[in-house]
Amino acid sequence: MxxxxxxxxxxxxxxxxxxxxxxxxxxxxxxxxxxxxxxxxxxxxxxxxxxxxxxxxxxxxxxxxxxxxxxxxxxxxxxxxLGHPGEAVAGTLRLGAPDGLGGAFLAPRLGRLRAAHPGLRVQLVPLPRNFSLSQREADVAVTVGRPERGRLRTRKLTDYSLGLYAAPGYLAARGHPDRAATLADHDLVGYVDDLVHTPGLRYAEEFWQGWRSCVEVSTAIGQLEAVRAGAGIGALHDFMARGQDGLVPVLPELRAVRSYWAVWHEDLRGSRRVRACLDFLDAAVSEDRAAFLRPVAGTGAG
The missing domain is CATH 1.10.10.10 (Winged helix-like DNA-binding domain superfamily/Winged helix DNA-binding domain)
Known part of the structure; x- marks a missing residue:
C-alpha cells in the first residue's frame, strides 16, 4: 500500500x-x-x-x-x-473566509499574494456552516472568534465593528430612528436565524433587544445589497459599508464588535504556503486596520 x-x-x-x-x-x-x-x-x-x-x-x-x-x-x-529558507512558495493554497471579509476585502488583494509568490495557486472559498481543517477543506481559515477545540493554531488578525445603515430613500420614506427603541417602527434586515452557524454572528440584538428581521439574508454581502436597495435598516460590517454610495449610518452611537482570527491545523505549522498566507493576511489587515474598527460616535476613539 x-x-x-x-x-x-x-x-x-x-x-x-x-x-x-x-x-x-x-x-x-x-x-x-x-x-x-x-x-x-x-x-x-x-x-x-x-x-x-x-x-x-x-x-x-x-x-x-x-x-x-x-x-x-x-x-x-x-x-x-523539508522547506528551506528562501525556497520558492508553490502549490495550491486554499484560504477559507466569511463571505463579507472574503468577497469585499480579501478577493481584491489576492493579486498581491500571487505577485509575491508566482508559483502559488490561490483558492479563496466561503466557509460552509461546518468545515474541517483536519480534513483539509481549507489550509488556513479566518473565523469570527477564536476556536477553542481541535489541534489548531490561531492568530488574532483584528477586531472589527458593525453599525446600523439604511438607504437614503428608505429613510426619506420612513424617517430616521432617534433611539434604539424606535427600531420597532422600522423594517429590519438580518441573518436567517436557523442558518447562523456561530454565536459570533448573533449581534443584531446588541443594537436592540427586540430585533426581529423582516428581510433575512444568509450572507453579509447579500444583506448589504438588500439594505442599499431600500429593504430596511441592517447591521452591516463597517469596513464594507462606510463610504458606500447609497448607505447612510443610522444611530451611529451604537455598534457591535467582533474579532477575526486566522486558524490553521497543527500539522501545517511548518508549511511555507501557510506562512506566506499568514504574512499576507497580517499585512493586508494592518494596512487598513482603521477601516475595520469604527470609533464610537462622539468619542473620536475606537
Whole structure:
C-alpha cells in the first residue's frame, strides 16, 4: 500500500462521491477508480460502495479512514519540515473566509499574494456552516472568534465593528430612528436565524433587544445589497459599508464588535504556503486596520 493511493481514498471519503473527489484532485474518474481498486486489492477489502447516489464508505472503509488520516498528517508534517529558507512558495493554497471579509476585502488583494509568490495557486472559498481543517477543506481559515477545540493554531488578525445603515430613500420614506427603541417602527434586515452557524454572528440584538428581521439574508454581502436597495435598516460590517454610495449610518452611537482570527491545523505549522498566507493576511489587515474598527460616535476613539 502506498500513501498516494490512500490520498485518493481520502478524497472520496471527504467528497462523498467519485465525481466530486475526481474534480477536487484534478484527475479523471477512471484514474480515481483505478487507484481505489489498487488500494482495496492491497488491503484485501472493499472500502467504498459504488452507487448511483454516491460513494459511502463500507465498514472496512470507516475503519481505514482513521489510518489514512494519520498517514496524511505524517506526510504533511514531513513535507513542511523539508522547506528551506528562501525556497520558492508553490502549490495550491486554499484560504477559507466569511463571505463579507472574503468577497469585499480579501478577493481584491489576492493579486498581491500571487505577485509575491508566482508559483502559488490561490483558492479563496466561503466557509460552509461546518468545515474541517483536519480534513483539509481549507489550509488556513479566518473565523469570527477564536476556536477553542481541535489541534489548531490561531492568530488574532483584528477586531472589527458593525453599525446600523439604511438607504437614503428608505429613510426619506420612513424617517430616521432617534433611539434604539424606535427600531420597532422600522423594517429590519438580518441573518436567517436557523442558518447562523456561530454565536459570533448573533449581534443584531446588541443594537436592540427586540430585533426581529423582516428581510433575512444568509450572507453579509447579500444583506448589504438588500439594505442599499431600500429593504430596511441592517447591521452591516463597517469596513464594507462606510463610504458606500447609497448607505447612510443610522444611530451611529451604537455598534457591535467582533474579532477575526486566522486558524490553521497543527500539522501545517511548518508549511511555507501557510506562512506566506499568514504574512499576507497580517499585512493586508494592518494596512487598513482603521477601516475595520469604527470609533464610537462622539468619542473620536475606537
Amino acid at each position: 502506498n500513501w498516494d493511493d490512500a490520498r485518493y481514498f481520502l478524497a472520496i471519503a471527504r467528497a462523498g462521491q467519485m465525481l466530486g473527489a475526481a474534480r477536487r484532485l484534478g484527475v479523471s474518474q477512471a484514474t480515481l477508480s483505478r487507484r481505489l481498486a489498487t488500494l482495496e486489492a492491497a488491503l484485501g477489502d472493499r472500502l467504498v460502495e459504488r452507487t448511483p447516489r454516491g460513494s459511502p464508505l463500507t465498514e472496512a472503509g470507516q475503519a481505514f479512514l482513521a489510518t489514512a488520516e494519520r498517514m496524511e498528517s505524517a506526510a504533511l508534517a514531513g513535507v513542511a519540515q
